[in-house]
Amino acid sequence: MNKKRFLSLLLFIGIFQSYSQTSPETKGIASGRHTQKWEFICEAYVYSRNLEVRIAKTDKGGTLELSEAVSNPELYIGGTVYIYLEDNTFIVCTDKGLHQNLDGNAISLYTLSQTELNRLKNTAIKSIRFTIKGIRGRFQSQVGNFTAVNKKQYFDVYDKRIRNSFETEIEIKQLETN
Known part of the structure; x- marks a missing residue:
């Protein structure tokens, strides 16, 4: 079992190093071929209330990067993630x-x-929809299932011409032109 963990760790480190080539800000996805960070609102997760989402273009498709503040380095985002789309479909x-x-x-x-x-x-x-996993201790951030909504602000603005959500589809289309 320890060999499996060690090999997984080596693979994981290698992949993250290959993705983060230039700037420390990128935290996992190579600069130049990714969208901006979208901060989706996650009301149920009281530790930070924001899930940072970013998508990158790769040779075989793409990569979804999720980042969430946690109080303990043993906690992680894991398990199946569901991306719900505006046309009422989803990606697993x-x-x-x-x-x-x-x-x-x-x-x-x-x-x-x-x-x-x-x-x-x-x-x-x-x-x-994502899951924070790990062993929860006293005075630590939450574990469990959470949903982050594509909203820029908690409340909608009065002017309906102003969109209160990130235009994810437009930014992802622009990855092709970069």
């Missing part, structure tokens, strides 16, 4: 074990196929 992302804790943030990478990336180009992300 399975856990490949690509987890890292950096500067108090649990960061996880999920792979997206080319077909899934094409769906994200045509329809905006509505919300993301």
